[in-house]
Amino acid sequence: MKKKKILIRIGSLRHGGAEKVLVTFLKNLPQDKYEIDLLLNLYSGKYLKDVPAWINIVYLNKGEMITTNRVQDIPKKAFRVVYQKLLNQFPGLLYNGKLKGKKYDIEFAAIHGMRDEILNSPLEASKKIVWIHNDLSEVKGYSEEEIRKFFGFDRIMVISEKIEQLFKDSAQNETEKNKIVKIYNPLDTEEILTKAEKNLINYKFDVKVPTFISVGTVFPQKGFDRLLKVHKKLLDEGFQHKILIVGDGYDFENIKKLKTELKVDETATLFGFTDNPYPYFKKADFYILSSRYEGFPTVLFEAITLKKKIIATDVSGVREMLRDGQFGLIVENSETGIYDGMKKAISDQNFFQPFISRLENAEMPFSLEKSVAAISAVLDEV
Known part of the structure; x- marks a missing residue:
């Protein structure tokens, strides 16, 4: 069976909930079905060591996140910002350079912040998926117009009823509503x-x-x-x-x-x-x-x-x-x-x-197996 080629994008694998959930999901995927490149803006984070060896990690920058404005840190911080903006503006440089001209079946934004990076991909034939972990109605900068942009994806995976309702309310037709899939986060009890x-x-x-x-x-x-x-x-x-x-x-x-x-x-x-x-x-x-x-x-x-x-x-x-x-x-x-x-x-x-x-x-409604199977089904069917 031919493996699906998948590009997954996330900022880093630092200690956030979305990062942990992504790594838990990857640890429970069958190696024989998928060929995955995990592209990080910053090669950093406590969960790096937990990524399965068969997944290829690619990164734009290496080192810890710079959260201060100390004089000695400004050149490196500025370089990272300029470099990433350049690649966002001219994505062909990224796809032909770091990604070596590879053609992907699926491009997957593992957090909402990677929306534009995936939607601006030069690979028009790839299917696009986004994983929404936050109630964007509460996140600064996400107007109705900004939320509407997510319907450029082929599938919008959401993790709660409230987020699901937010996107359903924003959808303008049944085709858009059918893009929304609610799946609880995979967590290992x-x-x-x-x-x-x-x-x-x-x-x-x-x-x-x-x-x-x-x-x-x-x-x-x-x-x-x-x-x-x-x-x-x-x-x-x-x-x-x-x-x-x-x-x-x-x-x-x-x-x-x-x-x-x-x-x-x-x-x-x-x-x-x-x-x-x-x-x-x-x-x-x-x-x-x-x-x-x-x-x-x-x-x-x-x-x-x-x-x-x-x-x-x-x-x-x-x-x-x-x-x-x-x-x-x-x-x-x-x-x-x-x-x-x-x-x-x-x-x-x-x-x-x-x-x-x-x-x-109580019997818990959250199951690692069910969540992994549901996400895998999205990858298989899209």
């Missing part, structure tokens, strides 16, 4: 459970006070600033507890500075990135999602898998994942909502027992 049993490092949980854990890339979308401000307010009111934030990102130093300004360095910990956050999930009393917006917060799948007491802001995907509040407490998407949820957790821990009971007896 067994891997989560196995890793959760490993020994903890570098953090001591205090059994005397409840600990709230939040895991994610540290940038404004995740609302860690709101979480810290609520943490401070509750402490001032006498509600003793601790906060553990696990993750890294370009906003890390700002959140670290805010933590010090709020004078909560003794009760709030920024742990940074770890390959295995699951032992921390397991030991913490509550999982809290403080996000301003999401697409389908896969971190909640991990919290559900580990049967955690969950508090989550009412963003895209949360009601779907928590079954309209059966599996966790859904709060208003605001500091007030986060405050109310955390206060309830500290003052009345029995309140969460019904959620845990439902989780213990």
Whole structure:
């Protein structure tokens, strides 16, 4: 059987949800069906080591992401920006150079940010697929006109009901509606459970006070600033507890500075990135999602898998994942909502027992096998 030639594009394989989901998907693909080139803007990230050996990695630049404007970093940063803009403006240089004139059956934007790179491909005969992981109605710069551009793809893969509805509302005919495919993210339940049993490092949980854990890339979308401000307010009111934030990102130093300004360095910990956050999930009393917006917060799948007491802001995907509040407490998407949820957790821990009971007896709608099969079907049928 002839293998389908596929080009997949993503910025890097740093520690984000979309990056993790992509690598999980690739690890579960059959090698005999596809020939895949994975094109990275930046050869960087914790998930590089997890990419299967049979997948060919191509990259535009190598090294870590530059998030500062230090004088010594400016030349390299400027070169990367100019180089990538040049290749975007003249894609033939990329396809005839780095990609060696290869003809692909499918070109796949693994995140919405790769939309224009794929749609501007000089390969007119290839089928085009995009994977949408965010509620674009909440993302700055995505007007109705910008969202309409995604219908240039042959398939629009979305990961939640809310994102699916956003695109259906934007579609102008049945042909466009038929391009939209909802598929839950592929996540490995067994891997989560196995890793959760490993020994903890570098953090001591205090059994005397409840600990709230939040895991994610540290940038404004995740609302860690709101979480810290609520943490401070509750402490001032006498509600003793601790906060553990696990993750890294370009906003890390700002959140670290805010933590010090709020004078909560003794009760709030920024742990940074770890390959295995699951032992921390397991030991913490509550999982809290403080996000301003999401697409389908896969971190909640991990919290559900580990049967955690969950508090989550009412963003895209949360009601779907928590079954309209059966599996966790859904709060208003605001500091007030986060405050109310955390206060309830500290003052009345029995309140969460019904959620845990439902989780213990529920059959999860998310399956690694089903998701991989559904995505593979899109690749096979397009």
